[in-house]
Amino acid sequence: MEDKKALIYACAKELFSAKGFKETNISEITKKSGMAVGTFYNYYSSKEKLFMDIFLEENAKLKQLCFQSLDLTQPPIKVIGQMLMLNVEGMKSNPILREWYNKSVFEKLEQVYREENGVDAVAFLYDNFLELIAYWQEQGKIRKDIDGKMIMMVFAAVINVDTHKEEIGIEYFPELLNLMTELIMKGLDCSE
Template identity: 75%
Template sequence: MEEKKTLIYDCAKELFSNKGFKDTNISDITKKAGMAVGTFYNYYPSKEKLFMDIYLEENAKLKKSCMQSLDMSQSPLAVVRQMMLLNVEGMTANPILKEWYNKSVFGKIEQLYREENGVQTSDFLYDSFLEIVTQWQAEGKMRSDIDSKMIMMVFTAIINVDTHKEEIGLEYFPQLLDCMTELIMKGLTDCP
């Protein structure tokens, strides 16, 4: 049973990477896996759920790689800038993660995934970075009067601005993102 699920997963990952989410359908996946379409539904309730499982795994790998690459001897602002740069580079280099920027596709996928799995299921941030924020707070490098999880939500907001660059104006990116990051970090590191 697990072998079939792994085969479906691997075939879908390859197809999503090569063709994208929108141009890959369940029959493509099952054909590549050498099984009937009905078999797919024994393991996954939808193409969206399978894609999100693959997306979350790829996202976790990227975040782990980013965390391992950080130079923690730098200031919190420099570390956050480095993390954001590594994240954007990794997202745009990975065809599965790149779907994040396709609002018409990813918004629907995420909505269906959350309906099937619950609102809190897909956390796109990284627990390891929460630990860093908590450490900075303990060391007096970051405000401790703001809950560390709230600070992580601020970082989430910064990351999500990137998905709205067309509405804001492409001519302002990436300078806007850097300026926002700097201003927010100054506010977070100005310890009372």
């Protein structure tokens, strides 16, 4: 049974990577995997659920890769700046993660995720870095009077700004992200 689910997952990942979320349909996924459409529904309730599972796995891999690339001996402002840059570059280079920037697609996917995991479930945006924030707070490197989860939501908001480039003005990017990060980190800094 798990082999069938893994095959559906692998075929869907390949199709989503090549064609994108909107252009891939369930019948293509099942045809590629050599299974009937009904078999798909034994494992996934919808194309959105399958895509979100793939997205979350790819996102977790990217966050882990980014985290491993960081020089944690640097001041928090440099680490966060580097992290945001690595994250944006990684998302843009991965066709699955690039769907984050397709507003109509990601709004639908986020809705599916929140319905399944709860309204406040956004841990996939920051899960690995909460410990780092707590460590910096303990070390007196960043403010302790702001909850670590709230700090992570501030960083999630910075990442989300990138999805609104056209509305804000594409000519302001990536300088806008760099400036926002710098200003936020100066506001969190305890070293001065």
